[in-house]
Amino acid sequence: MTKFYVFTRYLTFPGAFVRCLWEQMVCRIHGVPMEDTRLLRRDELCSHIEHELFPTANGAFAIAFVPALFNAVLAFLLAVGPVLGVFVFRMNNPIVFAVQIVAYWFAFSLYVNSYPSIEDALNMKEKIYKEGNILQKIFFTPGFIGCYIGAYLERWGVTFLLALAVLILMLIRF
Amino acid sequence: MDELEKNGLEPETQPLEDAAEPAIEDAGETAAEASDTADAAEEATEAAAEETVQEAAEEAADALTDTAEEPETMEDALVQELEGIRDLLQQELDKAGDEPLIQELDEIAADAPAPEEIPEEERCRCCGEKRRDVSFGEDYPYCSECRAVMKAAPLRFPAVLALILTFLLAGASLYFTTLYIADYSTLLEGETHFEARELTDAAALLSSYMSQKQGAELAGPTDFEDAYSITAVKHLAETFVRMGYLGDANELLTTYLGEKALQRPWNKKYLAVTEDYAALKDTSTAINTIMQDVLYYGVTDIDYEERDEQLQALLSEQNEDGSPKYDAAFVEFYRYVLLDLQGEKPEKMLEQLQTVQNLDGNEHEWMYLPTMADLASKMGDEQLTRQYADACLSINTQEASAYKAMANVYRFRDEPDADKILEIAKEAQSHLSESGSIVPTYQELFAIAYLLQGDYEAAMQAMEAYMSYTSSNGMPAYSVSSCNLYALCSVLCDSQEGYDEMAQVFASAGMEPSALIQKYQKGKITLTELLQDDGGDF
Incomplete structure (x- = not known):
């Protein structure tokens, strides 16, 4: 499973790089030491920064949710053009087609690499629901659910397979 | 003197400065060793100490030159000189020991144990030299310096x-x-x-x-x-x-x-x-050679049986590989056209189209379904009409002929059902959008329903709406039935102007308004009989 996970990270390295950048920035903002900042590695922390666990609920939520949010927003911005221009309407212009195909690959990779590592997801759960206050529990729950489920899906390579399925469906449908 | 000779010194009397040099050097080394005791590892300390000693030695030499009393022997003089140097050096070292830098270095040297003194399990996992910072937890693996560096890890390019x-x-x-x-x-x-x-x-x-x-x-x-x-x-x-x-x-x-x-x-x-088109084109070309005069020149005086036999002959033609040369359904459809031209009964024509449908395998439904719905309506079979009309609408909800066929079922009954026609007209209106791309044929249905209900004004309004329609290229959508309906509504609403307008339209095409209108005006037929005319005028 780890081999497949690492394989999908290498295939989608632009998204992995960007996610690492967001994680690193969140770590720096919260003053959390980063033990290993390699972008790609051959273990389950591939495409994640190895850092110390965040001591607060806000920090634990930020390291899981902020990179996911930013990657998702960027993936959406990148996917709009290709989905309309390439998959739905197939505009017949080679320059536009080429740019949109690369944009779609970036969008694909950003989505595939949007969710946090399982360690971060578990730490988020711990900090929010054992140490967090009532407001944190209320406001962070929707984000927590998405990130928590997504972390496991990503770890098993399901997000990659889902994105691939959507791509195939679009190719068949249009 | 013997020791001096062993150490290589000359027994002759020498100037004090010269004699003092080796002693100064020895004293310097001694002083350096002394400073090493403070912190041998620290170069800065050593350098500072050496500089101090050098200066002290020079001062001592000067002092001795100026103040030395005459010694009794050379040996005494040397001993005296060395003692003087020793005292001076000691004074300088004492002075140097009081300075803050030396004190600080001494303190660091005294406090910091050598690396080998930190147990392995207490060392930083990162640098491997310094002690772990346990203020972040007992098991915290890094020293504070490494932690600070990790917090500010540079962004990856x-x-x-x-x-x-x-x-x-x-x-x-x-x-x-x-x-x-x-x-x-x-x-x-x-x-x-x-x-x-x-x-x-x-x-x-x-x-x-x-x-x-x-x-x-x-x-x-x-x-x-x-x-x-x-x-x-x-x-x-x-x-x-x-x-x-x-x-x-x-x-x-x-x-x-x-x-x-x-x-x-x-x-x-x-x-x-494209392959289907190519196949049908071949069939169409073959059919045209038989039916050209009928289809394009309106010739009706023909031997229908002979033409039908010619069409049937196409069905038996084969390609080199034994496959049929022409599309059988397409050929059979033109056999239906021949029946229509002969004015055969709807039942027989419908039967022929069912043959077409069976051969076609629902590939070209557009060819026969609307016609089948129309034929079924002429037969007055409500269920069959609905079946074919629904089949048409399942392909295209804007198939106007399907709505017309359904309305005709209620129109051509012995007792026409105006309400049902109105209902179908509304259904048609909801599907035939007013985007400008579709002729509003549903207005004809409204007009017929209103005429059957006796509401002539409403019928006139519906037909005015129809006649005001123009296609995207600005052309009106006049047809024989619509012009006749408009003329009829004009007569019923006492609008001679409207009737004359339609008469002009007909005249421009070399035609006249339907004679049924004249008959109705003369009271020879009722309005219902007029609207149930099956000649296609309305």
């Missing part, structure tokens, strides 16, 4: 580059998207119509889009103007196929997709369209 590229790509992608926003809007609308099986609207919209793109290409492609949508081409071709415009579909596909693209696996169904 490839990650920054990936982010910049992401933004650039997003910008480029959105820029291209905005260039086509008008196209997308039109195409989405066409797609919506296509999905809703509103084929007439879809065809009108997509045809308009393709005409614009074709115009841009003819004007010379600049930048992105030649970027038509392949999906629009495919949808329009599919729409044309469903509506029975095979020639247009074939032209679209061969022009915009091209032979090469049609050969690709995912374009298989579009290749099938």
Whole structure:
């Protein structure tokens, strides 16, 4: 499973790089030491920064949710053009087609690499629901659910397979 | 003197300065060793101590030169000189020991144990030298210095580059998207119509889009103007196929997709369209050689049986591989046309079309379904009419002839049902949009229903709405039935002007308004009899 996970990270390295950048920035903002900042590695922390666990609920939520949010927003911005221009309407212009195909690959990779590592997801759960206050529990729950489920899906390579399925469906449908 | 000689010194008397030099050097070394005791590892300390000793030695030499008393012997003089140097050096060292730098270095040297003194398990996991900072927890693996460095780990260049590229790509992608926003809007609308099986609207919209793109290409492609949508081409071709415009579909596909693209696996169904068109074209050419005078020149004085035999002969022709040379369903359809021209009963014609349907395998439903619905309505079979009409509407909800066929069931009854016709007219109106692409034939149904109810004014308004329709190229949608209905409504509403207008329209085509209107005016037939005329006037 780890081999497949690492394989999908290498295939989608632009998204992995960007996610690492967001994680690193969140770590720096919260003053959390980063033990290993390699972008790609051959273990389950591939495409994640190895850092110390965040001591607060806000920090634990930020390291899981902020990179996911930013990657998702960027993936959406990148996917709009290709989905309309390439998959739905197939505009017949080679320059536009080429740019949109690369944009779609970036969008694909950003989505595939949007969710946090399982360690971060578990730490988020711990900090929010054992140490967090009532407001944190209320406001962070929707984000927590998405990130928590997504972390496991990503770890098993399901997000990659889902994105691939959507791509195939679009190719068949249009 | 003997020791001096052993150490290589000359027994002769020497100047004090010269004699003092080795002693100064020895004293310097001694002093350096003394400073090493403070901190042998620290070079700064050593350098400071050496400098101090050098200066002290020079001062001592000067002092001795100036103040030395005459010694009794050379040996005494040397001893005295060395003692003086020792005292001075000691004074300087004492002075140096009082300075803050030396004190600080001494303290550090005293406090910090050598690396080998820190147990392995207490050392920082990162640097391996310093002690772990247990203030962050008993098991915390790093020293405070390493922790500080890890907190400020520099951003990775490839990650920054990936982010910049992401933004650039997003910008480029959105820029291209905005260039086509008008196209997308039109195409989405066409797609919506296509999905809703509103084929007439879809065809009108997509045809308009393709005409614009074709115009841009003819004007010379600049930048992105030649970027038509392949999906629009495919949808329009599919729409044309469903509506029975095979020639247009074939032209679209061969022009915009091209032979090469049609050969690709995912374009298989579009290749099938062009192949189907080619096969039907061959059949059509063969049929035209038999039926040309009837179909295009309106010749009716023909031997129908002979023509029918000629058509049947086409069915038996085969290709070299033994397959039928012509499309059997297409040939059988023209046998139905012959029956229609002969004025055969609807039952017989419907039977012939059922043969066509069985042979066709529902590939060209546009060819026979609307006609079958019409024939069933003429037979007065409500259930069969509804069945064929529904089949038509399941392909295209804007198939006006299907609504007309359903309405005719209630119109041609012994007791016409105006309410049912009105109901169907409303249903037709809801599907035949007023986008300008469809002739509002439902207004005819409204007019007939209102006439049957005796509401002539409402019937007149409906027909005025119909007659005011103009197509996208500005042409009215006059037909024999609509003009006759308008003329009838004008008579019923005492509008001679309206009747004269229609008479002019008929005259321009070398025709006259229906004689049934005159008969009705003379009281020879009732309005219901007039509207149930099956001659196609209304």
